[in-house]
Amino acid sequence: xxxxxxxxxxxxxxxxxxxxxxxxxxxxxxxxxxxxxxxxxxxxxxxxxxxxxxxxxxxxxxxxxxxxxxxxxxxxxxxxxxxxxxxxxxxxxxxxxxxxxxxxxxxxxxxxxxxxxxxxxxxxxxxxxxxxxxxxxxxxxxxxxxxxxxxxxxxxxxxxxxxxxxxxxxxxxxxxxxxxxxxxxxxxxxxxxxxxxxxxxxxxxxxxxxxxxxxxxxxxxxxxxxxxxxxxxxxxxxxxxxxxxxxxxxxxxxxxxxxxxxxxxxxxxxxxxxxxxxx
Amino acid sequence: xxxxxxxxxxxxxxxxxxxxxxxxxxxxxxxxxxxxxxxxxxxxxxxxxxxxxxxxxxxxxxxxxxxxxxxxxxxxxxxxxxxxxxxxxxxxxxxxxxxxxxxxxxxxxxxxxxxxxxxxxxxxxxxxxxxxxxxxxxxxxxxxxxxxxxxxxxxxxxxxxxxxxxxxxxxxxxxxxxxxxxxxxxxxxxxxxxxxxxxxxxxxxxxxxxxxxxxxxxxxxxxxxxxxxxxxxxxxxxxxxxxxxxxxxxxxxxxxxxxxxxxxxxxxxxxxxxxxxxxxxxxxxxxxxxxxxxxxxxxxxxxxxxxxxxxxxxxxxxxxxxxxxxxxxxxxxxxxxxxxxxxxxxxxxxxxxxxxxxxxxxxxxxxxxxxxxxxxxxxxxxxxxxxxxxxxxxxxxxxxxxxxxxxxxxxxxxxxxxxxxxxxxxxxxxxxxxxxxxxxxxxxxxxxxxxxxxxxxxxxxxxxxxxxxxxxxxxxxxxxxxxx
Amino acid sequence: xxxxxxxxxxxxxxxxxxxxxxxxxxxxxxxxxxxxxxxxxxxxxxxxxxxxxxxxxxxxxxxxxxxxxxxxxxxxxxxxxxxxxxxxxxxxxxxxxxxxxxxxxxxxxxxxxxxxxxxxxxxxxxxxxxxxxxxxxxxxxxxxxxxxxxxxxxxxxxxxxxxxxxxxxxxxxxxxxxxxxxxxxxxxxxxxxxx
Ligand code: SF4
Numbered sequence: 010x011x012x013x014x015x016x017x018x019x020x021x022x023x024x025x026x027x028x029x030x031x032x033x034x035x036x037x038x039x040x041x042x043x044x045x046x047x048x049x050x051x052x053x054x055x056x057x058x059x060x061x062x063x064x065x066x067x068x069x070x071x072x073x074x075x076x077x078x079x080x081x082x083x084x085x086x087x088x089x090x091x092x093x094x095x096x097x098x099x100x101x102x103x104x105x106x107x108x109x110x111x112x113x114x115x116x117x118x119x120x121x122x123x124x125x126x127x128x129x130x131x132x133x134x135x136x137x138x139x140x141x142x143x144x145x146x147x148x149x150x151x152x153x154x155x156x157x158x159x160x161x162x163x164x165x166x167x168x169x170x171x172x173x174x175x176x177x178x179x180x181x182x183x184x185x186x187x188x189x190x191x192x193x194x195x196x197x198x199x200x201x202x203x204x205x206x207x208x209x210x211x212x213x214x215x216x217x218x219x220x221x222x223x224x225x226x227x228x229x230x231x232x233x234x235x236x237x238x239x240x241x242x243x244x245x246x247x248x249x250x251x252x253x254x255x256x257x258x259x260x261x262x263x264x265x266x267x268x269x270x271x272x273x274x275x276x277x278x279x280x281x282x283x284x285x286x287x288x
Numbered sequence: 289x290x291x292x293x294x295x296x297x298x299x300x301x302x303x304x305x306x307x308x309x310x311x312x313x314x315x316x317x318x319x320x321x322x323x324x325x326x327x328x329x330x331x332x333x334x335x336x337x338x339x340x341x342x343x344x345x346x347x348x349x350x351x352x353x354x355x356x357x358x359x360x361x362x363x364x365x366x367x368x369x370x371x372x373x374x375x376x377x378x379x380x381x382x383x384x385x386x387x388x389x390x391x392x393x394x395x396x397x398x399x400x401x402x403x404x405x406x407x408x409x410x411x412x413x414x415x416x417x418x419x420x421x422x423x424x425x426x427x428x429x430x431x432x433x434x435x436x437x438x439x440x441x442x443x444x445x446x447x448x449x450x451x452x453x454x455x456x457x458x459x460x461x462x463x464x465x466x467x468x469x470x471x472x473x474x475x476x477x478x479x480x481x482x483x484x485x486x487x488x489x490x491x492x493x494x495x496x497x498x499x500x501x502x503x504x505x506x507x508x509x510x511x512x513x514x515x516x517x518x519x520x521x522x523x524x525x526x527x528x529x530x531x532x533x534x535x536x537x538x539x540x541x542x543x544x545x546x547x548x549x550x551x552x553x554x555x556x557x558x559x560x561x562x563x564x565x566x567x568x569x570x571x572x573x574x575x576x577x578x579x580x581x582x583x584x585x586x587x588x589x590x591x592x593x594x595x596x597x598x599x600x601x602x603x604x605x606x607x608x609x610x611x612x613x614x615x616x617x618x619x620x621x622x623x624x625x626x627x628x629x630x631x632x633x634x635x636x637x638x639x640x641x642x643x644x645x646x647x648x649x650x651x652x653x654x655x656x657x658x659x660x661x662x663x664x665x666x667x668x669x670x671x672x673x674x675x676x677x678x679x680x681x682x683x684x685x686x687x688x689x690x691x692x693x694x695x696x697x698x699x700x701x702x703x704x705x706x707x708x709x710x711x712x713x714x715x716x717x718x719x720x721x722x723x724x725x726x727x728x729x730x731x732x733x734x735x736x737x738x739x740x741x742x743x744x745x746x747x748x749x750x751x752x753x754x755x756x757x758x759x760x761x762x763x764x765x766x767x768x769x770x771x772x
Numbered sequence: 773x774x775x776x777x778x779x780x781x782x783x784x785x786x787x788x789x790x791x792x793x794x795x796x797x798x799x800x801x802x803x804x805x806x807x808x809x810x811x812x813x814x815x816x817x818x819x820x821x822x823x824x825x826x827x828x829x830x831x832x833x834x835x836x837x838x839x840x841x842x843x844x845x846x847x848x849x850x851x852x853x854x855x856x857x858x859x860x861x862x863x864x865x866x867x868x869x870x871x872x873x874x875x876x877x878x879x880x881x882x883x884x885x886x887x888x889x890x891x892x893x894x895x896x897x898x899x900x901x902x903x904x905x906x907x908x909x910x911x912x913x914x915x916x917x918x919x920x921x922x923x924x925x926x927x928x929x930x931x932x933x934x935x936x937x938x939x940x941x942x943x944x945x946x947x948x949x950x951x952x953x954x955x956x957x958x959x960x961x962x963x964x965x966x967x
Contacts, residue, residue, distance in 0.1 A: 019712075022755050022756040023716065023751050023752065024748065024750075025749070026754065026755055026758075026759055030756065050708075050711075050712040058679060060682025060684075060685055061699045061700075062686075064699055064700060064702070068703055070707075071708070162662065165663065166662060192618050195618070197660055197661070201742055201746075202739055204655070204656050205741040205742065205746075206301075207619055209744075211618055211659070212746070214618075243742070243746030244746045246746075246747045247746050319945060323945060337875070426952065428940045429940075432942065432943075447942055448944070477948055479943055480943070480948040483951065492856065508922070509927070516941075517951040517953065521889070521932065521953065522952055525893070526856070543919055546915075551911070560935070561783075561875065561876040562877075562911075563935065564787070564936050565953070566933040566935075567930065568932060572929060573929045574926075576885040577888075577929065579883065579888055579890050579930075580883055580929040580930055581929075
């Protein structure tokens, strides 16, 4: 049976464990063995995009050390964090080693280590699409409609726009993207904190586009990057809108179990871990 | 040597607020940039030959930028052979002095200009006005902003921040001042007709024309101008003196290189295979010719460009000013060009402005006007890795201590703690304690330090109990499978 | 009509121009008259600024238009200022062209002692007349044609590829034709008459 290493990301761990739990449930239901390297913390993208290179490199070294001792595919619960590891780590770690005065060979070694581990990284829906068939049995009748926002790094660095839609549609969920779907929602990591005004103007533009999908009866907003989702949800909540916002795996899990009633407001206490429903 | 660029004296928050309050500007900029971006996508989709040429053009431009000095020698020889006069200006001040001197030499009283970003960089119009010379912008958009006393807000559409009614008002005042019939209505055609009528006399009366340039071909001594209105053609053929001021990054080596690259500004900028006018200037008119300048002066401008030579930023100089990156930039769509405060706006502007001036002006640009969404990198025909340069510039800002101390401190603490699992767990404990102050019902509504910015406009869920890792550790079936 | 000519005319029209074809048994003068009638406001004093390649510049080909219209021509030795004023006052400019490009829908014009550019720029209507054998498939061929011509006779002070009428989108991004250059741009591809 296949085995994966779960990279939950700091945001899922801290602010939306339901997303990680759902990701585990879906995988385990399909007979996949999920391992969780508990030393993992954060990929360092926040620091990297803000220009804090040594700080980002410190986190990147820890991430590489944590995951390189494991085996099998690494499945990330964020397109953006996956892209960070795949696209930025090799050069970042090599340059950082040089800048810290390590010899050329050591820098080259870091580049290789980073590239080797990066090769194993998948964004969750990419791996699920290719390795987890939908549950047996008849496809559910025309299911609920969800609004989907894909993060920019998923779209442009991983060049992945189809996997989230595919895993949802395979399970009878209808997916709608807002107009101008390719436009950034304004999250941008620390940008959301250091430049909140422009960040919010962008969020408002995205929320306006999403309103059309709410009007069409979408049951929630979903996506493959929790950063974007927290930013959009946070903006909605501040504006008094309590429209449900769910990470992709939560929607897939609901589609597989039929437990759409779990789509409660984010405040609800965690439901107890479900028993493993391997059919 | 570093260059100088003009700058809007208003601080960023003021520029930003002015932009976000300007609903007309935001609507127009949004519509125009989306239309141009869509045009680009469509034009490229049905033109595979364009892609093939583009790949060669990317290589040719990078090579040209790397050996610009050699190409400049070749170009000087070719231009001189055609009867033109080449000059080199290391700084903006030198370029301005050269143009003023040329204007004096030919006793110039009236100047017409076709659109040029470089002359915006030099603030040439203002400098010539000091000598009592009347300078008129002739590109419609540039003419509008000249009347309004503004700077361009977009490379291709300098006046896209103004609506029709505002423009009609400017034209009516202008007509009154010059004793001309005002535009017959506020219709697009009527406004355009007014500009044609108003500027036609100026074209015929001008002594000197000033242009920029899209490309300079070293082999053939060709200056290439790409326009749509016809004003550059008037500027290069009607006045008796022609001055072209061109950045040194516009050099290309050969006629064949030009062939590969000449369509790219139109393809990427407006989604056409060629703009209306692709004008190739080689020199002053010969005997027996009815038009064309009697003298042509070509000024090659450095102004901070050659300092990028041999740095990781060198490829930035391959920019075509096609504006594709502006047209897809989400931040540009929100705030428009003026908010940048520099003549160069959009993704390329936030890279070039600090680079050309060595961060002496507008150091906020790389940080405040980019979400690192990578749309610009995807759009740029020259494959300039704009997001990578933006991140590199942010790193440079951290090194030069151009970011607030509080941010530096927050990020350092964050990284220092999270580089170990124990530190990570420690911060969770701290956060759980601290969030008691900020919790309102099921949401956090505030935070200290850098994170406070988030809560100006958004709420957050609190740190969960349990976190995912706590849930995992407590889960019976995890036992024995967790890797430690 | 060859596919290359057809593609040129189609792309020229896509760029906002008007593209016509004059077959071997048709008269260029009829189409010029048609253009004149269609776009020049009726005015006794309206003049045209004109030059054409020698093979086309024959009264028998230009009738009936040439009989009805006064045409201003540039003669080397003439006063350039007077010519410029006349071209600016002309109601229509008619010129030949060095080449026409199917790939981009463009017309290539090069300034020379007998080939002024002002008739293509100053009047509100420009008609470019292109003999069929000057229509080339690719931009590359036109570039090389210009390069070879320059190698033989020196570079023209100014040459240009014109692709449709003068236009702008500077006011609210709305496309308007006829800013500083012509509002109507007509390309007539003209077949050589059978011997
Ligand atoms: S950076 Fe690239 S996309 Fe932006 S203006 Fe320059 S060439 Fe065009």
